[in-house]
Amino acid sequence: MFADKDISKFNNIETPFYYYDTELLQKTLRTCADAAAPFKFHIHYALKANFNSVLLEQIKGIGFGADCVSAGEVRRAVEVGFDHKKIVFAGVGKSDKEINEALDLDIFCFNVESIQELEVLNELAVAKGKIAQVAIRINPNVDAHTHHNITTGLDENKFGINSWDLPECAETLKASPNLKFIGIHFHIGSQITNLDVYKNLCVRVNEFAKWFEDKGFKLEVLNVGGGLGIDYYNPDNQIPDFAAYFQIFNEFLDVKPNQEVHFELGRALVGQSASLITRALYIKNGKKKNFVVLDAGMTELMRPALYQAYHKIENLTQSKIVRLKTEIKYDIVGPICESTDCFGKEVEQPESFRGDIFAIRSAGAYGEVMASKYNLRDAIRSVYSNEI
Ligand SMILES: Cc1ncc(COP(=O)(O)O)c(C=O)c1O
């Protein structure tokens, strides 16, 4: 829900742009930090969801660490001022160059995704005379009950080390003098809305932790990843139920004294804090279909084209005008020359006109960062609520 004064301000700004509600972001971060505090849970923000430095400043300010998936993200986290001892580096395909850079920056932990990666990391650490802290990312074969394109913890997924490879993994760890094994890591998927899934994850984490401990390994860290979803259908002032989420881990995870529990949340922290603000360029009324052609497309927000993801769409200009409104079903499309460049099909909207301002909601996560230059589009700009 946008205030009339915001809509008036949008009219004077060149579209399209991401509009960040910095106050809502702050509230969301604070709610998460307060919910984690009683359990002493550690939060690492997953930069992949949004690495915009303005947001990162706020996230760093709340005291969270950084979960990175490339040397670029590690560098960005360091530049913004995240404590290097709170930076973790996951990823199924870390290059030697990336590993070397992260070793030089003395990050907290490498979340290692294959036995070969363990060997390479050890070699590179030996060459630098450094000890690398590692957690093993295990693929627990837990169904996240989310869109199949964004599930990561099933046997068929490329992520993590499979359970049948753990004996060899344990041997490699023992034979790697420059690796310090500190824990186990999991991440089963994204946009998880059924919290029972996390109970199943806890059961598996407990089993794997016991397996390692029985072999004489000491686990300092249990990293359960992220994935907590948001409500794309009700974006207004929505803050995820962090308390209920953390309570599940508190109840179902066997945590030993002095063991730390780490989380890697992305979408849940930033997802509701932004909308993509765009303008209707043309209205095309056809025989079978009506189209609103926006000045933003899949190049600015790729999720609908990539995963048929739902984002609530609002015509802000017409919602502001008080008159009897005719509702019309429109396909809301972008300007890109791809038929999948569509934000929603048969979406009921008030009768719309050229120049109307639209908001595509819940676009704070995997929005701006997944923008592309396809069709040689201008880079997408960002506007912050505390600046206009
Ligand atoms: C290893 C890892 N950690 C954390 C995340 C953050 O996920 P989300 O934004 O769903 O919380 C992801 C992305 O899915 C990931 O791959």
Ligand SMILES: N[C@@H](CCCC[NH3+])C(=O)O
């Ligand atoms: N980019 C995806 C999620 C992938 C999360 C990263 N493993 C999305 O927009 O929903």
